[in-house]
Structure formats: C-alpha cells, structure tokens
Amino acid sequence: xKIKMGRSFGEGAAVFLIGLGILLLLPSQVEKPLVSxxxxxxxxxxxxxAIGFMLTGAGMAISSLSSKTLEFPFTKVEALRIFYSIGLxxxxxxxxxxxxxxxxxxxxxxxxxxxxxxxxxxKIFLTMAxxxxxxxxxxxxxxxxxxxxxxxx
Amino acid sequence: LLDYIWPAAQIFFTFKxxxxxxxxxxxxxxxxxxxxxxxxxxxxxxxPITFYMHPVxxxxxxxxxxxxxxxxxxxxxxxxNTPGAPxxxxxxxxxxxxxxxxxxxxxxKAAIYGSVIGEFFSDLVLISVAVHIANIALKFGxxxxxxxxxxxxxxxxxxxxxxxxxxxxAGLTGxxxxxxxxxxxSSVKRFTLGIFDLTGGIPFLPLLIGLFAVSEFLAQxxxxxxxxxxxxxxxISTRPEDxxxxxxxFRQNFKTILRSSLIGLGIGALPGTGAAIAAFVSYxxxxxxxxxxxxxxxxxxxxxxxxxxxxxxxxxxxxxxxxTLGIPGDAITAIMMGVLLVHGLIPGPDLFTKSGDxxxxxxxxxxxxxxxxxxxxxxxxxxxxxxxxxxRAFLFPTIIVICLxxxxxxxxxxxxxxxxxxxxxxxxxxxxxxxxxxxxIMGYILEPLLETSLIQALILNKGSLLPxxxxxxxxxxxxxxxxxxxxxxxxxxx
Numbered sequence: 060x061k062i063k064m065g066r067s068f069g070e071g072a073a074v075f076l077i078g079l080g081i082l083l084l085l086p087s088q089v090e091k092p093l094v095s096x097x098x099x100x101x102x103x104x105x106x107x108x109a110i111g112f113m114l115t116g117a118g119m120a121i122s123s124l125s126s127k128t129l130e131f132p133f134t135k136v137e138a139l140r141i142f143y144s145i146g147l148x149x150x151x152x153x154x155x156x157x158x159x160x161x162x163x164x165x166x167x168x169x170x171x172x173x174x175x176x177x178x179x180x181x182k183i184f185l186t187m188a189x190x191x192x193x194x195x196x197x198x199x200x201x202x203x204x205x206x207x208x209x210x211x212x
Numbered sequence: 213l214l215d216y217i218w219p220a221a222q223i224f225f226t227f228k229x230x231x232x233x234x235x236x237x238x239x240x241x242x243x244x245x246x247x248x249x250x251x252x253x254x255x256x257x258x259x260p261i262t263f264y265m266h267p268v269x270x271x272x273x274x275x276x277x278x279x280x281x282x283x284x285x286x287x288x289x290x291x292x293n294t295p296g297a298p299x300x301x302x303x304x305x306x307x308x309x310x311x312x313x314x315x316x317x318x319x320x321k322a323a324i325y326g327s328v329i330g331e332f333f334s335d336l337v338l339i340s341v342a343v344h345i346a347n348i349a350l351k352f353g354x355x356x357x358x359x360x361x362x363x364x365x366x367x368x369x370x371x372x373x374x375x376x377x378x379x380x381x382a383g384l385t386g387x388x389x390x391x392x393x394x395x396x397x398s399s400v401k402r403f404t405l406g407i408f409d410l411t412g413g414i415p416f417l418p419l420l421i422g423l424f425a426v427s428e429f430l431a432q433x434x435x436x437x438x439x440x441x442x443x444x445x446x447x448i449s450t451r452p453e454d455x456x457x458x459x460x461x462f463r464q465n466f467k468t469i470l471r472s473s474l475i476g477l478g479i480g481a482l483p484g485t486g487a488a489i490a491a492f493v494s495y496x497x498x499x500x501x502x503x504x505x506x507x508x509x510x511x512x513x514x515x516x517x518x519x520x521x522x523x524x525x526x527x528x529x530x531x532x533x534x535x536t537l538g539i540p541g542d543a544i545t546a547i548m549m550g551v552l553l554v555h556g557l558i559p560g561p562d563l564f565t566k567s568g569d570x571x572x573x574x575x576x577x578x579x580x581x582x583x584x585x586x587x588x589x590x591x592x593x594x595x596x597x598x599x600x601x602x603x604r605a606f607l608f609p610t611i612i613v614i615c616l617x618x619x620x621x622x623x624x625x626x627x628x629x630x631x632x633x634x635x636x637x638x639x640x641x642x643x644x645x646x647x648x649x650x651x652x653i654m655g656y657i658l659e660p661l662l663e664t665s666l667i668q669a670l671i672l673n674k675g676s677l678l679p680x681x682x683x684x685x686x687x688x689x690x691x692x693x694x695x696x697x698x699x700x701x702x703x704x705x706x
Contacts, residue, residue, distance in 0.1 A: 070378075104387070105402060115384065122377070
C-alpha cells in the first residue's frame with residue numbers, strides 16, 4: 060500500500076519555511092562583530108541564503124499548482140524498517156563511545172548482517188571479528204588515529 | 213630545459229625513486245578509496261620520512277600519493293556510492309548509476325583513463341608554460357575569484373538533473389550548512405545553537421559520508437530481504453563490452469577529456485580552489501556541451517570522464533603556483549613546500565635557475581608517476597571489482613562500520629558521528645523527494661571562497677560591485693554563469 064500525499068506543494072512550502080526559519084533565527088543566532096564598521100555584516104550571506112530558500116520555495120509551490128499530485132514513494136513496511144534501522148544506527152553511535160569501537164562494531168555487524176538476510180553463522184562471526192579488527196589495526200597502528208576504547212576494551 | 217634534462221634524468225632514474233613513486237601511488241589509491249582517510253593526512257604522515265630522502269625522491273613519493281589519492285576516491289564512489297575523497301563527489305553522479313547497470317568495470321576504467329590523461333595534460337603544461345600560467349593566475353584578485361565562484365555555483369542548475377529549483381534548494385542547503393560556525397572575517401559565531409562542537413562549523417567528512425553512504429544504506433534497508441539468498445548491491449555484467457571502454461567511446465569523449473583537462477589545470481593553478489570544484493565545473497561544462505545531457509546522472513560515461521579528468525588535472529595545476537611563485541594553493545602543496553624548504557630549496561622563480569636539475573627531475577617524476585598510475589590502477593581494478601561480489605548482507609554493514617570510523621577519524625569526536633547520522637537521514641529524505649545531493653556538496657565547498665572573495669572585493673572596491681563587470685576576467689565568468697543559468701532553465705522548460 061502506498062501513502063498518498065500532495066507532495067509538490069508541500070515541498071515548496073517546506074523549502075519556503077526553512078528560509079523563513081533561518082530569517083527569523085538571524086538576530087539571535089548571528090553575533091554582532093566587535094568592529095562596528097564592516098563592509099558586509101556576518102548575517103549577510105545567511106540572509107541571502109534565507110531569501111533564496113524563500114524564493115525557491117515559492118517558485119516550487121507556484122509551479123506545483125499546475126502539476127499533478129504525486130504519490131509519496133513509501134510503504135508502511137518500508138517506513139517501519141527505516142525507522143528501526145535509524146534507531147539502530149543511533150544506538151551504535153551511542154555505544155561506540157561507551158563500550159568501544161571494536162565491541163560495538165562487532166555487535167552492529169552481526170545484527171545488520173542478520174537483518175540483511177545472512178544466516179551463515181560462520182561468515183557472520185568471521186565478519187564480526189575481522190572487520191572491526193582490521194579497521195582498528197589500520198587506524199590505530201598505521202595512521203595513529205585513536206578510536207574509542209570504551210569500558211570493555 | 214635542454215640544459216637541465218640530462219642531469220635531471222640522471223638524478224631521477226634510480227630504482228629507489230621508481231619504487232617510491234609506486235609505493236606513493238599505491239598508498240594514495242588505498243587512502244583515497246577509504247572514506248574518512250584523506251590525502252593530506254597520508255602526506256602529513258609520510259612527511260617525516262621524506263626529510264631523510266633526496267628531495268626528488270621525497271617529493272616524487274608525495275606526488276604519487278597526491279595523484280593516487282585524487283583518483284582513489286572514484287573507486288568507492290563508483291562501487292558503493294560513497295566518494296572516498298571530496299574530489300570524487302562529482303564522480304558519484306554517473307559512476308554509481310553505471311555500476312548499478314552492471315558497468316562498474318567500464319566506469320572504473322573511464323576513471324583511470326580520465327585521471328591519467330588529465331594528469332599528463334596538466335603536467336605537460338606545468339613543464340612547458342608554467343610561468344605564463346602562474347602570471348595569469350596572479351591576475352585573479354578577489355573580484356575575479358568571486359566571479360569564478362559565482363560561475364561554479366551556476367553549474368548547480370546543470371548538475372541538478374530533473375527539477376532545477378530542487379537543485380537550487382539543495383545548493384542553498386550546502387551554502388547554509390557552511391555558514392554555521394565562525395564567520396571567516398570577523399570570527400563571530402553563526403547558527404551554533406549554543407552547541408560548542410558547532411563552533412568550528414560542520415565538518416566535511418561527516419557531511420560527505422552521511423549524504424552519500426548513510427543515505428544509500430537506508431535506501432538498501434528498504435529493499436525486501438530474502439533469507440539466506442546471496443544478494444549483491446549492484447549486478448556485475450558478464451558482457452565484455454560492459455567492462456571496458458571501447459575505442460569509439462573513448463573517441464566520442466575525447467573533447468570532454470580535453471575540456472576537463474583545461475578546466476582542472478586552470479582551477480588547480482588558482483590557490484584556494486581545489487579538485488572538488490574542478491570536478492563539478494568540468495561535469496557541468498560537459499553536460500552543458502553534451503549532445504545527450506539527459507543521460508547525465510543516469511549513468512553517462514561522459515560524466516565520469518569529465519569529473520575524473522577535471523579533478524586529476526588539478527594535481528599538475530596546483531604545482532604551478534607552488535614551484536613558480538612559491539604559493540601553495542592547498543594543504544597538500546603546502547606540505548610539499550615544506551619538503552622543498554627542509555632541503556634548502558626555496559620555491560619561486562629562482563628555483564628554476566638555481567636548482568634547475570632538481571626541478572626537472574621532479575617534472576620527470578610527475579610524468580613517470582602518470583605511467584605508473586595507469587598500470588597500478590589497472591592492476592588493482594580486478595581486486596576492487598571483487599568488492600561487488602561480496603553479499604549485500606555483509607557489504608553494507610561493513611560500509612557502515614567503515615563510515616562511522618571515518619567520520620570519527622577526522623577530528624576524533626563522537627559528535628561528528630551523530631552529525632553523519634543526521635545528514636544521512638536528511639539526505640535519505642531528500643532522495644525520496646527527488647532533491648539532488650551533489651549541489652549540497654557544491655554549495656558547501658564554494659561558500660568560504662564566495663564569502664571571503666566578496667568581502668575582500670567590496671573592501672578593495674570601496675563598497676562598489678561595479679568592478680565585477682568592468683574587469684575583463686571577472687566579466688567573462690559572469691557572462692559564462694548567466695549563459696549556463698539561462699541555458700539550463702530553458703532546457704527544463706522544453
């Protein structure tokens with residue numbers, strides 16, 4: 060089943076609102092320079108970008124009035140799968156600094172390989188051991204880039 | 213030239229130098245292909261070793277890393293939709309669609325041919341007319357640089373594909389993202405939302421990896437999983453013609469290769485620009501001049517040739533201001549300048565007269581590096597394509613782990629990993645709604661040059677914008693930009 064929504068006008072409106080949001084945030088989010096006599100204030104480019112967003116959004120919304128309503132290309136099952144995967148990725152990012160790169164990566168590799176349909180446990184365990192180990196070796200020992208060790212490693 | 217060529221050849225042609233260039237190329241290709249590792253990082257790591265070498269040996273090795281790394285980014289861009297280096301961001305546009313059609317071998321070979329020819333062209337120009345090019349580059353003041361960036365931005369409309377307005381919105385997103393952090397002139401905070409980690413701005417690696425790799429991962433997650441079946445991310449065609457570039461294809465793209473070489477060389481000679489800008493401008497110019505612009509973004513070989521030739525032609529171009537004027541254009545050439553200085557060689561016009569034999573030995577090294585580049589990259593090709601024979605179930609989780617490590621490796625901050633995830637989700641939503649991703653990168657890359665050159669131009673012109681259209685070089689780029697914008701929007705109307 061496909062979720063239907065009029066997306067073209069909505070897209071234009073969203074782009075317009077992003078521009079409006081930037082414009083409204085300008086006074087609070089751009090500090091004033093210490094030197095008062097500057098050729099271009101620091102808010103100049105963000106303001107140009109905001110106006111650009113608003114004009115582009117308005118253009119998209121106006122041009123959508125003459126076009127057909129399009130289908131949103133998403134099924135509910137796909138949406139759920141994406142939702143869970145995003146959750147899993149954030150969990151990985153969180154665990155990455157807590158339990159260390161090697162352990163968290165091994166776990167995520169196993170879970171993702173299973174979710175992608177792998178059922179050969181020898182291959183899964185080999186991947187879980189070899190991939191994080193190789194990356195760890197390459198970054199830590201060859202390029203001297205420290206990766207989080209966490210509590211378990 | 214003739215006075216120096218024989219002594220230079222005697223200095224260069226040793227087994228050790230050839231071996232060092234080969235090692236440099238190999239390291240560069242591997243580094244370039246891994247998202248998160250970059251050429252300046254590899255060059256900085258190898259720098260201390262070069263202090264104990266002859267300057268020709270040290271610089272030749274670093275030039276090998278530079279050339280190999282600039283090409284290496286195309287491998288992951290073509291095979292897994294993740295540019296290993298910023299320079300390969302434009303290669304993704306047609307490289308990955310070609311791989312999805314089973315033509316990964318053809319795309320990779322086009323990348324090799326384009327890269328090597330681009331390098332050869334720019335190196336030959338470097339050797340023959342470097343001083344003249346450097347003098348033209350010196351005429352690029354803030355007005356000209358602003359016009360050049362404006363022209364580069366105008367190519368967004370061309371690289372956008374279907375809906376130009378969506379491309380413009382994506383380009384604006386890139387521009388806005390780069391305004392976050394400290395303003396370049398007055399150093400005041402902009403849009404940091406009170407988050408300390410955003411003071412330094414949005415880092416490039418998490419943005420690049422998030423936009424291309426994480427969004428692709430999410431797109432793959434959508435697909436139905438059949439338990440136990442060995443699925444591949446892209447098919448590999450068994451037809452021989454899908455795995456190499458035919459002579460007629462090469463001939464058809466020769467003009468594109470030549471044009472992109474010139475663009476890469478010119479942009480490379482301008483300090484502060486870079487390979488990514490050259491690749492996008494070459495891509496835009498190729499699409500604009502193409503007989504089949506509708507094929508761009510859907511697997512056009514011309515697109516791969518344009519992007520790869522353009523970005524690798526920068527390598528020779530970037531050495532022009534370094535060797536002739538002593539001006540390093542980017543981090544890589546700045547490190548190379550360090551190698552010269554350590555050995556008591558001061559880059560600039562005197563370098564050619566006082567140490568001509570060494571300069572020409574380095575030039576021979578660049579030419580030999582191109583020949584070796586062709587063979588090393590071709591030998592590695594079969595190995596790289598093997599990546600595609602790994603099951604989707606193992607390859608994508610591995611890519612995610614590599615990407616996470618890559619995003620973290622840049623600044624060793626977990627915050628960057630979260631940023632990568634957020635950009636991945638934003639890019640996935642953008643893809644769903646047919647917003648192109650390449651203009652985001654384009655806007656992000658060009659913003660600092662756009663803003664600083666505009667501010668400098670206004671200071672120089674005492675607040676007037678008139679010199680932008682009264683100075684000939686500046687006017688040329690403004691007219692070119694206007695032509696590109698008008699043409700791309702009129703094409704959409706048709």
